[in-house]
Amino acid sequence: DAGVTQSPTHLIKTRGQQVTLRCSPKSGHDTVSWYQQALGQGPQFIFQYYEEEERQRGNFPDRFSGHQFPNYSSELNVNALLLGDSALYLCASSLFGTEENQPQHFGDGTRLSIL
């Protein structure tokens, strides 16, 4: 049973560039959430996708956008990269609906470095 997979593992960009990160949820899951984990901090919620729509959003600017595909996989896009966007980006998946489905399963993350 495949867990949450993310690509790429590492990425180096320069300020002003744009980046796309990808996530495939755990088999059987239909909801994808994205988190940003800066060094020495806990993950911070960016947004959550279900049925190909953004359902919840954290306190992140519009430079952060996403997409969910019919096969439940998801992309996170960040435009006009800033040095402060350097972080580990985590994808988590879950199954929509019941409370017991809440625990989110996390991928290994994409380490994004901005030069």
Added chain:
Amino acid sequence: AQSVSQHNHHVILSEAASLELGCNYSYGGTVNLFWYVQYPGQHLQLLLKYFSGDPLVKGIKGFEAEFIKSKFSFNLRKPSVQWSDTAEYFCAVNLGFSGGYNKLIFGAGTRLAVHP
């Protein structure tokens, strides 16, 4: 704003010592609570969760946590730690789960080092 506080950023213990990691949250409504662990080089894994019922919950690898509603706390405990428990531990809260949606608010994490 809702927040989660973990009192200890770094904890160093010897094997067989007892562990208690503090977690407090600021939110007056219904919450669901989680502890996640991140072993070196691995992804976040769920240790245990509290939704309702018995406030003392048991998780994997001998960990347990107690939900004290009056104190807005959900402390993690283990009677006797092992070297393999060396990891970073995150407390997380899901606020007022409804409609099937959920987002986690995490604490800053506690880095535990266990010496043999």
